[in-house]
Amino acid sequence: MFRVAVFVGSTRPTSSNLKLAKALEKLAAGRLEFNYIKIDNLPFYDDALWNDPPAEVIRMKREITEADAVLFVTPEYNRSIPGILKNAIDWPSRPYGDGVWTDKPGAIAGATGGVSGTAAAQAHLRAILPVVGVALMGKPEIYFQSRPGAIDDDGNFTDERIRTNLNIWVDQFVRWIERFAEPRAAEAADEVRKTA
Ligand SMILES: Cc1cc2nc3c(=O)[nH]c(=O)nc-3n(C[C@H](O)[C@H](O)[C@H](O)COP(=O)(O)O)c2cc1C
DSSP, X not given: OEEEEEEESOOOTTOHHHHHHHHHHHHTTTTEEEEEOOOTTOOOOXXXXXXXXXXXXXXXXXXXXXXXXXXXXXXXXXXXXXXXXXXXXXXXXXXXXXXXXXXXXXXXXXXXXXXXXXXXXHXXXXXXXXXXXXXXXXXXXXXXXXXXXXXXXXXXXXXXXXXXXXXXXXXXXXXXXXXXXHHHHHHHHHHHHHHO
């Protein structure tokens, strides 16, 4: 089972994006394990802070390093991603040459009450994430309209067609992660051989 570091772009306890992430987690049980990364305790990015880096930043970089993959579930704010999420992407990309996003398989999703399903925000993520090194899955995509009752109180997708499509999404994400996990396993085996 792959460990996924999950970044939710909204910190509201009743966030529809958190609800979407939790429903995906439930759907993916046994295939993916989600670790929700705290992003609301980070200072605004400041290069000077690397002199004595904040513990939250070090922790977040470690959590990403330890993960097999990353997942971003974000609302759309004024046709882009929330600033808090951009800040959480910028920190682990530095110091220059020591970023931890490199070659991490990743996927994105988003929920909004609007019909566009965060398409504009996700387009911005698709521009940003490859720059910091995330190996982003192209498709399938998730543009989730968070209508009342779309996810029930137990965290299940109520629409069968949506559930089927999101199950396919989980399978594809697992396959995407495997493409990166296998070379890493091979590298680890090489290391063992070298030190034997
Ligand atoms: C500052 C701000 C800007 C927003 N801009 C957009 C937008 O461009 N497109 C959109 O679909 N929804 C927009 N919304 C509505 C959010 O998608 C909606 O509030 C959503 O529920 C927020 O996600 P959350 O439930 O996970 O907190 C905006 C909301 C806020 C607070």
